[in-house]
Amino acid sequence: MTTSEQESRLERGRRALAAIDGSAGEAVVNGLADIAPDFATYLLEFPFGDIYSRPGLSLRDREIATVAALTAMGTAAPQLKVHIQAALNVGIAREEIVEILMQMAVYAGFPAALNGLNVARDAFAAHDAASTQPV
Known part of the structure; x- marks a missing residue:
């Protein structure tokens, strides 16, 4: 892989992350800088840069799959929590997120769904707090 191809992947990744997670994603990446910059x-x-940037699924659909998988x-x-906030950022309604988490009770069990619902409560509160902050 050439240096320009790698830079292209990196830049695509930065753009996709910004579109999905806004400053929360950037904070995750920056938080790794001192311990594992390569990671x-x-x-x-x-x-x-590679997966989220592919055609075939919208960012909304990718976040539905990601929230389900992480749950x-x-x-x-x-x-x-980061991906529930990202789901809100890409237009998934809270009610839809709750339904995704409830669906996981069937396939991953009630404990996983309950844990997911508790994370959602925290993510919704954090999202509300961030949206009421003065700009």
């Missing part, structure tokens, strides 16, 4: 680059290039994992509460 921050990988995070931008692969999931966001089913049951071990990724911080990432689930």
